[in-house]
Amino acid sequence: MGTTGLSRIGRLGTVAGLVAVPCLAVGLYLGLVWAPPDAMMGNVQRIMYVHFPSWIATALAYLTAFVCSILYLARRRDGYDYLAQAGVEVGVLFNTTGLITGSIWGRPTWGVWWTWDPRLTTTAIMLIIFVGYLLVRAFLEDLEARARVGALVAIMGFVTLPVVYFSVRWWRTLHQPQSSPSTVDPRMVVALRVMMIAFALTAAYLMSRRYELARLQTANERLEVEPGVRDG
Amino acid sequence: MDNGGFVVAGYVVTAILVSLYTWQLARRLRQARDIATGKQRGA
Numbered sequence: 408m409g410t411t412g413l414s415r416i417g418r419l420g421t422v423a424g425l426v427a428v429p430c431l432a433v434g435l436y437l438g439l440v441w442a443p444p445d446a447m448m449g450n451v452q453r454i455m456y457v458h459f460p461s462w463i464a465t466a467l468a469y470l471t472a473f474v475c476s477i478l479y480l481a482r483r484r485d486g487y488d489y490l491a492q493a494g495v496e497v498g499v500l501f502n503t504t505g506l507i508t509g510s511i512w513g514r515p516t517w518g519v520w521w522t523w524d525p526r527l528t529t530t531a532i533m534l535i536i537f538v539g540y541l542l543v544r545a546f547l548e549d550l551e552a553r554a555r556v557g558a559l560v561a562i563m564g565f566v567t568l569p570v571v572y573f574s575v576r577w578w579r580t581l582h583q584p585q586s587s588p589s590t591v592d593p594r595m596v597v598a599l600r601v602m603m604i605a606f607a608l609t610a611a612y613l614m615s616r617r618y619e620l621a622r623l624q625t626a627n628e629r630l631e632v633e634p635g636v637r638d639g
Numbered sequence: 640m641d642n643g644g645f646v647v648a649g650y651v652v653t654a655i656l657v658s659l660y661t662w663q664l665a666r667r668l669r670q671a672r673d674i675a676t677g678k679q680r681g682a
Contacts, residue, residue: 439650451642454649461653500660507656508649515642609657616664623671630678 414622416490420615427608434460434605437598445595454512456598460606461505466568468498468610469537473565476558485625488554491561493617495540497610502534517581525574526582533571536564550628 413421438456445452472494479487509527510520521527540560547553575584588596 435650439646449641451645453646457649457653500656504653504656507652511645511649511652515645613661613664616668620664620668620671623668623675627671627674627678630675 414619416615417619420612420618423608423615424612427605427612430601430605430608434598434602437594437601442594442598443592448516451512451515454508456602457606458505458508458512459599460602461501461508463603464501464606464610465498465505467607468494468501468614469533469561469565469568470494471614472498472537472561476561479554479558485554485622488557489618489621489625490614491554491558492544492621493614495537495557495561495564496617497613499534499537499541500613501606501610502530502537506530506534522581524581525578526571526580529567529571529574533564533567536560536567540564550625 434456438453442453442456444450472491475487475491475494478484479491506527509530513522514520540557543560544553544557547556574580575582
């Protein structure tokens with residue numbers, strides 16, 4: 408494989424992207440038209456069809472970064488570092504959309520755009536840690552130190568994910584606990600699941616492209632330092 | 640639609656952020672490919 412051609416991960420990402428487009432189209436129709444409004448919240452509940460899938464994409468991306476960071480520290484293969492970078496960057500994107508859509512939902516439902524509730528606060532801390540990962544990487548020049556320190560920050564950041572998940576059970580919070588599919592209209596469950604799949608596929612596509620970028624950038628940097636060295 | 644503005648805002652903000660990131664990623668990828676191609680020719 409040449410440096411500029413698509414890797415296996417890149418080709419898998421292309422497939423994920425191609426499947427994500429019709430899934431998103433169907434999910435949007437189901438969420439905005441087909442699913443009924445919530446009995447208590449009315450139509451504003453439809454924000455959940457982008458809010459909750461954002462968290463699924465975030466968890467998938469951060470989990471990828473966590474697993475690949477551990478694998479990088481254990482095996483020191485560049486590919487794991489590329490995937491970890493991809494996971495963090497895409498995770499930060501969906502973490503941000505999750506926080507913003509939650510805030511937009513919170514205004515008509517809770518009466519506030521933001522409150523220092525345990526769920527919201529832990530989620531913001533998680534975002535700050537992973538933004539820190541991107542900043543740390545941007546400041547370190549040595550390729551290996553960048554990957555090693557990045558892996559440690561990603562592992563540390565991932566520890567916040569279970570805290571975020573269980574925050575609604577551990578502490579008194581304004582945010583409702585996890586819902587059960589058995590307590591809502593089946594059409595809502597279908598719409599939510601289609602959007603969850605669509606967002607997960609979109610995240611997979613974006614991670615594959617970010618992986619390709621990391622691979623190319625590292626190869627370019629190595630060529631700058633040692634002309635004649637190719638991506639291996 | 641009750642609170643329709645909030646629903647539209649939620650979807651539009653998500654679409655804008657994901658689209659902007661996708662566009663910026665494609666641009667960075669194109670630049671990196673150009674650099675790699677140039678370097679391979681020069682090497």
